[in-house]
Amino acid sequence: MQKYFLCRYDELTEGQSKGFSLGDTAAGTDNVFAVMKDGEVYAYKNSCPHRGINLDWQEDQFLDPDGALIQCASHGALFLIETGECIAGPCAGDSLTPVPVEHTQEGLYVLLAD
Numbered sequence: 075m076q077k078y079f080l081c082r083y084d085e086l087t088e089g090q091s092k093g094f095s096l097g098d099t100a101a102g103t104d105n106v107f108a109v110m111k112d113g114e115v116y117a118y119k120n121s122c123p124h125r126g127i128n129l130d131w132q133e134d135q136f137l138d139p140d141g142a143l144i145q146c147a148s149h150g151a152l153f154l155i156e157t158g159e160c161i162a163g164p165c166a167g168d169s170l171t172p173v174p175v176e177h178t179q180e181g182l183y184v185l186l187a188d
Contacts, residue, residue: 075185078104080117082181086110091136091144093120096186104186106173107136109144111155117173117184118158122146124165144170 078096086092086108093107105120105128120128120136124146130136131147138145143161144153151163158170176183 075187077176077183077185079180080106080108080175080182080184086115086182088113089137089141090134092134093130093136094184096184106184106186107134108175108182108184109136109155114156115175115177115182116155116158117175118144118170119173121171122148122151122165123160123168123170124149124151124163 080094088110091107091109093105096104096106106117107120108115108117122129125148127148129146136144138152144155149164151160151165153160153170158172160166160168174185176185
């Protein structure tokens with residue numbers, strides 16, 4: 075497992091989503107995003123299970139207009155923030171790939187498989 079620094083606590087606020095590019099570009103970059111909801115941080119790989127494309131078209135825009143669900147900008151699939159499960163759209167029943175989050179004194183880290 076590789077540990078990557080995401081951000082300080084003050085860089086991700088309640089109801090906000092933020093995308094991150096991690097890893098060595100020569101070895102291939104992992105794109106992930108994080109959402110804070112009810113004080114908890116949820117992180118997922120930035121890849122829609124329907125087509126394997128990034129969920130966002132605009133930087134840090136991973137949520138629906140109400141900020142209640144994760145939304146794929148390409149085809150509108152909706153995912154629960156807490157579990158990543160698709161509840162509407164062409165990939166209903168599938169799920170986003172979760173990424174473990176670690177809280178430290180410096181901020182938030184994610185753990186990715188080698």
